[in-house]
Amino acid sequence: MIETDIIIIGAGPVGLFTIFEAGLLKLRCHLIDSLPQPGGQCSEIYPKKPIYDIPGFPSILAGELIDNLMEQAAPFKPGFTLGEAAVDIEKLDDGSFIVTTIKGTKHHAPIVIIAGGLGVFEPRKPPIENLEAYEDKGVEYIIKDPEFYRGKRCVIAGGGDSALDWSIFLADNNIASEVALVHRRSSFRGHLDSVQKVLDLADTGKIKLITEAEVVGVGGNGEIENVLIKHETQGDFILETDHFIPLFGLKPSLGPIADWGFEIEKNAITVNTLDYSTNIPGIYAIGDVNVYENKLKLILCGFHEGTLAVQSAFARIHPDKKNVLKYTTVNGVQGF
Ligand SMILES: Cc1cc2nc3c(=O)[nH]c(=O)nc-3n(C[C@H](O)[C@H](O)[C@H](O)COP(=O)(O)OP(=O)(O)OC[C@H]3O[C@@H](n4cnc5c(N)ncnc54)[C@H](O)[C@@H]3O)c2cc1C
Numbered sequence: 329m330i331e332t333d334i335i336i337i338g339a340g341p342v343g344l345f346t347i348f349e350a351g352l353l354k355l356r357c358h359l360i361d362s363l364p365q366p367g368g369q370c371s372e373i374y375p376k377k378p379i380y381d382i383p384g385f386p387s388i389l390a391g392e393l394i395d396n397l398m399e400q401a402a403p404f405k406p407g408f409t410l411g412e413a414a415v416d417i418e419k420l421d422d423g424s425f426i427v428t429t430i431k432g433t434k435h436h437a438p439i440v441i442i443a444g445g446l447g448v449f450e451p452r453k454p455p456i457e458n459l460e461a462y463e464d465k466g467v468e469y470i471i472k473d474p475e476f477y478r479g480k481r482c483v484i485a486g487g488g489d490s491a492l493d494w495s496i497f498l499a500d501n502n503i504a505s506e507v508a509l510v511h512r513r514s515s516f517r518g519h520l521d522s523v524q525k526v527l528d529l530a531d532t533g534k535i536k537l538i539t540e541a542e543v544v545g546v547g548g549n550g551e552i553e554n555v556l557i558k559h560e561t562q563g564d565f566i567l568e569t570d571h572f573i574p575l576f577g578l579k580p581s582l583g584p585i586a587d588w589g590f591e592i593e594k595n596a597i598t599v600n601t602l603d604y605s606t607n608i609p610g611i612y613a614i615g616d617v618n619v620y621e622n623k624l625k626l627i628l629c630g631f632h633e634g635t636l637a638v639q640s641a642f643a644r645i646h647p648d649k650k651n652v653l654k655y656t657t658v659n660g661v662q663g664f
Contacts, residue, residue, distance in 0.1 A: 340368020342615030342630030351404030403663025466552030
């Protein structure tokens with residue numbers, strides 16, 4: 329049995345920063361994640377993509393942010409159970425919890441913080457015959473390292489931020505030799521400045537923009553060699569390519585957590601914004617996994633939520649101790 333003060337389910341950016349805030353209150357954390365590495369979406373989906381809205385960092389790669397968060401948490405010696413999904417929770421008579429993973433690892437603590445983000449990652453796949461046969465043979469649903477596409481021809485499909493941003497990144501930095509962006513409609517769902525940038529790159533010939541069209545087939549001899557495109561007005565045509573990257577987002581699925589008795593709305597856990605507590609006393613939910621009025625799924629909002637949750641957790645664990653907020657600028661950071 330792993331004993332700790334706070335079990336954090338989810339080692340994404342929000343779970344990682346919470347270790348630091350808990351550590352300042354002398355509360356130990358142990359994190360559980362179904363992925364083999366920490367970092368959540370930042371490591372799994374976009375480690376090489378720059379983020380521009382982390383306070384104090386005009387630009388930082390998602391992977392670097394995770395490295396920094398790990399370094400910041402290190403003085404507080406967090407424990408990790410990685411590569412194991414948390415599948416079961418039991419509340420004991422004293423109000424504490426036992427969380428068990430799919431491999432049977434048991435963790436015991438008075439507080440549980442769910443930082444499970446989008447839950448278990450599952451990309452939305454377009455309904456194309458034989459698509460799965462080409463997975464990892466030129467078909468990818470997530471771009472982890474843009475360098476993988478250096479000098480290659482890429483067909484990206486989708487109309488959201490991911491499709492727009494990656495098309496821009498691969499084309500504008502001269503990484504891919506050719507970038508084609510295929511989208512069903514003539515308008516996009518992404519940020520207006522990203523849409524404008526794609527249109528500008530299309531004008532200069534750096535992106536081949538194919539709208540009102542869908543990729544309906546894939547072909548090749550073992551590895552992908554071409555895609556079949558069905559155009560609303562121009563009919564069907566074949567485009568030669570080395571990669572087909574459908575970026576239609578991730579299917580939100582809370583996974584096992586959905587059955588733990590939380591109040592759920594829009595596939596997320598409802599919380600009290602006073603301290604991000606759930607309807608189960610002793611369990612908090614922070615980051616992308618929670619929902620409340622005006623919720624924004626942003627990393628910086630999750631950092632705030634984790635900070636308030638651990639203050640409340642401290643009061644639950646130590647009802648007789650008064651916690652006085654101390655600035656790290658005054659006290660420094662004293663680890664365990
Ligand atoms: C392409 C892209 C670009 C983005 N750009 C930005 C940006 O510029 N700025 C910004 O602020 N945000 C951005 N975001 C959003 C940001 O990544 C999320 O808000 C952030 O990752 C949420 O962090 P989190 O720790 O709450 O959850 P996540 O990062 O989703 O991590 C949750 C972790 O919980 C684990 N987990 C879930 N259920 C279980 C379980 N039962 N057992 C064990 N582990 C479990 C998952 O495996 C995962 O590792 C972007 C997202 C994407 C996809």
